[in-house]
Amino acid sequence: MMKRVLQEPLLHFLLLGAALFIVFRLLPNPDGQRPLGQITITQGQLASMVEGFSKSRQRPPSREELQELIQARVREEVYYHEALALGLDKDDLIIRRRLAQKMQFISDDRAAGLQPTDVDLNAYLQAHPDRFRVAPQLTFHQAYLDPQKHGAHLARDAAQLLAQLNRAGGDAGSAAVGDPFMLGGSFNALSGSEIARQFGDAFAAKLVELEPNHWQGPVESSFGLHLVYISERTQGHLPALAEVRDAVRREWEEAQRLDANEAFYRDLLRHYTVTVEGLEPSAAEKKMAEAK
Numbered sequence: 001m002m003k004r005v006l007q008e009p010l011l012h013f014l015l016l017g018a019a020l021f022i023v024f025r026l027l028p029n030p031d032g033q034r035p036l037g038q039i040t041i042t043q044g045q046l047a048s049m050v051e052g053f054s055k056s057r058q059r060p061p062s063r064e065e066l067q068e069l070i071q072a073r074v075r076e077e078v079y080y081h082e083a084l085a086l087g088l089d090k091d092d093l094i095i096r097r098r099l100a101q102k103m104q105f106i107s108d109d110r111a112a113g114l115q116p117t118d119v120d121l122n123a124y125l126q127a128h129p130d131r132f133r134v135a136p137q138l139t140f141h142q143a144y145l146d147p148q149k150h151g152a153h154l155a156r157d158a159a160q161l162l163a164q165l166n167r168a169g170g171d172a173g174s175a176a177v178g179d180p181f182m183l184g185g186s187f188n189a190l191s192g193s194e195i196a197r198q199f200g201d202a203f204a205a206k207l208v209e210l211e212p213n214h215w216q217g218p219v220e221s222s223f224g225l226h227l228v229y230i231s232e233r234t235q236g237h238l239p240a241l242a243e244v245r246d247a248v249r250r251e252w253e254e255a256q257r258l259d260a261n262e263a264f265y266r267d268l269l270r271h272y273t274v275t276v277e278g279l280e281p282s283a284a285e286k287k288m289a290e291a292k
Helices: 002-006 009-026 043-057 063-085 093-112 118-127 147-168 192-199 201-209 241-269 281-291
Strands: 137-145 186-191 215-220 225-234
Touching (some): 093 241, 118 241, 147 215, 147 225, 186 192, 192 201
Antiparallel strands (some): 137 186, 137 225, 215 225
């Protein structure tokens, strides 16, 4: 059977045609022209063109406008392929960065579909407690003394007001005594950084040293002097996962993205030999060894 097939004249004709086709493709074009390239406008690209036109014009394109869109896309493809043939993409910083960015997007996609379990998130929370720890907080009241108003009697007036407030007991009367203060008299559950932002670092540092449940001071801020009553002090703590799940998940996903990007890059780097001109060979080798 095989012998009859090999003797078939039609097979000989097909083999000869194929051989001539290959030889023809390998020979230089007598007219100096390159073989024709193939440009295909896919249905997806066509739909994208129609969608972009519709969004910008608030209507679908007419048949003539669609033809113009297609012609513009074909022109772009022709120029693109010709530019590649001429090597215009070489040593172009903008193109290099854009292509590198596209590779970065490919790398990002590798981590995008990962779905963490509660075990994953809780492990991340325990491994990075400082990122999610709730800072100590103070709830306090203050009575303000304006240095410009009291002048040379500022220290005396502060001592008299402090005695008056402690005789009254508790935090009662703090809003009714002292000088007007633009930030108010009561502050609820502020962290040290929030207190420092409003009153200054020295004031915040001093408040940490004060005992709760009685009037103390004066404590100096960037505004002047304050008498302070701390009514509640909340210690810092590491919250449960349920309290900070969204924040932990965001950081976990970002960490996974960065790890995936690094692994993707390291895997690609294995296929390259890198030479840094101007460095001693030993130094260059050392750098690449460390990079890998």
